[in-house]
Structures are given as structure tokens and as C-alpha cells.
Amino acid sequence: MPLNIAVIYGSVREGRLGTRVAKFIVNKLKERKHDAVLIDPVEHRLPLLEKPHKYYEPGTAPEVMETLAKILTKADGFIIVSGEYNHGIPPALKNLLDHFYTKEFGFKPSAIACYSIGPFGGVRAAMQLRAVLPELKMPSIPTLFPVQKVHESFDENGNPLDDSYNEKADKFLDEFEWYANAMKEARKKGTPY
Ligand SMILES: Cc1cc2nc3c(=O)[nH]c(=O)nc-3n(C[C@H](O)[C@H](O)[C@H](O)COP(=O)(O)O)c2cc1C
Numbered sequence: 339m340p341l342n343i344a345v346i347y348g349s350v351r352e353g354r355l356g357t358r359v360a361k362f363i364v365n366k367l368k369e370r371k372h373d374a375v376l377i378d379p380v381e382h383r384l385p386l387l388e389k390p391h392k393y394y395e396p397g398t399a400p401e402v403m404e405t406l407a408k409i410l411t412k413a414d415g416f417i418i419v420s421g422e423y424n425h426g427i428p429p430a431l432k433n434l435l436d437h438f439y440t441k442e443f444g445f446k447p448s449a450i451a452c453y454s455i456g457p458f459g460g461v462r463a464a465m466q467l468r469a470v471l472p473e474l475k476m477p478s479i480p481t482l483f484p485v486q487k488v489h490e491s492f493d494e495n496g497n498p499l500d501d502s503y504n505e506k507a508d509k510f511l512d513e514f515e516w517y518a519n520a521m522k523e524a525r526k527k528g529t530p531y
Contacts (some may be wrong), residue, residue, distance in 0.1 A: 339348040341518050342373045344413040348431020349421055350379050354381075359453045360419040361496025363483075366481035366507050373410055376398055376416070379430045382406055387436050403437060409441035415518035419451045420467060421488075422460035427467060435474060443528045451483035451508065453491075459484030463476050479517050483510045 345367070347360040355373075360376055367374035382402050392465050399407070410416075422430050446488050448471045452460030471478045483506060485491050491500050498504060 339519065340372050340413050341414040341515065341522070342375070343367050343415055343417060344375050344377055344410055345417045345419060346377045346431070346434065347419040348379060348428045348434060350430045351428075354421075354452070355357040355455065356419055356421050356453055358488060358492035358494060358496050359451055359483075359485050362492055362498060362503070362507070363417055363419060363451055367498055370511065375413070375433070377406065377409060380435050383432075384434060384437055389434055390439065392439050392441065406420060406434075407438060407442055410438055413446065414522050415446050415514065416443065416448045417451055417514065418448055418467060418471070418478075419453070420460060420463050422452065422454045422456075422458075422463035427463050432470070435470065438474070440475045440531070444471050445513065445521060445525055445531075446476050447462040447521055448476040448478045448479070449483070450478050451485070451510070453485035453488040454470065455487060455489055457486050459486040479513050481510050481513050483507060 345360055345364050347356055349356050364374045364376050384402055384404065392398050393406050397404065420431055449468050450464045454460040454466040461482065464482050464484065468478055491503065492498055
């Protein structure tokens with residue numbers, strides 16, 4: 339069964355590199371016949387958090403927030419594509435995530451694809467995301483998709499320059515699909531809140 343998956347990418351940096359990983363993940367999801375939507379904070383320009391979406395009367399939030407809320411609510415799960423800024427979560431990503439909550443993310447799985455230009459593949463930011471994502475009601479699956487030396491590992495169109503990333507993505511997405519399908523079935527019977 340096709341799933342609706344939102345791929346949330348979190349850099350607005352000039353010359354950003356993570357688009358390579360985000361495009362790769364979106365392409366892989368499409369190969370698997372899923373509806374994959376890339377959420378790019380450059381296209382969806384949110385302010386620095388002033389008021390989360392849930393504090394607006396229904397339908398009265400700024401258009402960018404309403405648009406994102408609709409995309410996120412429709413999704414069966416989320417793949418977070420995160421770089422590592424000073425061993426932490428990039429601010430545009432945290433800002434985007436903090437605008438939304440249970441209504442959009444609740445009782446759906448997340449998965450973390452992390453990257454950096456260094457040898458550790460952004461795993462230190464991924465460990466911080468492990469703490470944040472359950473609080474947003476979208477616990478992350480066990481397997482990570484870390485990409486080291488992102489500038490050498492993928493080209494600008496999201497094609498891997500190292501074939502091992504295809505195999506790693508298969509394992510990562512097999513596991514993510516399992517959780518997304520299981521939680522989709524479970525949500526049909528209701529959620530605790
Ligand atoms: C403010 C800043 C902090 C960074 N800190 C780290 C870091 O702690 N560890 C690391 O491996 N790379 C670090 N980098 C390099 C990033 O891995 C690299 O710039 C990456 O491409 C950032 O993601 P982006 O291109 O999607 O913005 C940092 C880059 C910036 C701009």
C-alpha cells in the first residue's frame with residue numbers, strides 16, 4: 339500500500355548540501371511507489387517561532403503555516419533530513435518542527451537521515467533529534483541513515499557516488515515502512531489523545 343511521506347529538510351544555508359540527501363530519499367520513496375513530499379524551509383518561509391500553529395483559531399494561522407499543517411497532517415510518517423551545526427540540530431529544522439505538534443505529527447513514526455561534511459555523518463545532531471521527536475509525538479525508528487562527507491557521497495541531483503548508500507537506504511526504508519504501516523493500521527482504531 340502506498341504511504342504518504344513528508345521528507346522534512348532543515349537548512350536554509352547559502353550553498354547548502356543537504357538537498358542532495360533529501361532528493362535521494364524522495365527519489366527512493368517514489369521508486370517504492372509512495373507519495374513523497376519534500377518540505378523545504380526555503381520554499382516554506384516560517385518566521386522564527388512566535389506562535390505555534392496550535393494556538394491559532396482553526397484556519398486563521400498565516401498561510402505558510404496552514405499549508406505546512408495540511409501537508410503534515412496528511413502524512414503517514416516523516417523522514418527528517420538533518421545536518422549537524424555545532425554538534426546540534428540546525429535552527430531552521432528545529433524552528434519548523436516547533437511550529438507543529440500532535441495534530442500533525444501524532445502517533446506517526448519518524449526516521450532520521452543525518453549528514454555532515456565530516457566523518458561522523460551528523461550523528462550528534464541525530465542523537466538530539468532522538469530526544470526531540472518523541473516529544474513531538476513522532477518517535478523515531480531504530481535505524482539511522484547517516485551520510486559522511488556529504489559533498490563527496492552524493493551529487494547535486496541526489497545520486498549516490500558510493501553505491502553502499504543504496505543498500506543502506508533499502509534497510510532504512512524497509513524498517514520505516516514497517517512502522518508507518520503498523521501505526522497507520524493502529525490509528526484506524528483510534529489514538530489515546
Ligand atoms: C554553523 C555550522 C556549524 C557546523 N557544525 C558542524 C559540526 O558540528 N559537525 C560537523 O560535522 N559539521 C559541521 N558543520 C558543517 C556541516 O556538516 C556542513 O556545512 C553541512 O553541509 C551543513 O548542512 P547544510 O549544507 O544542509 O546546511 C557546520 C556548519 C555550519 C554552517
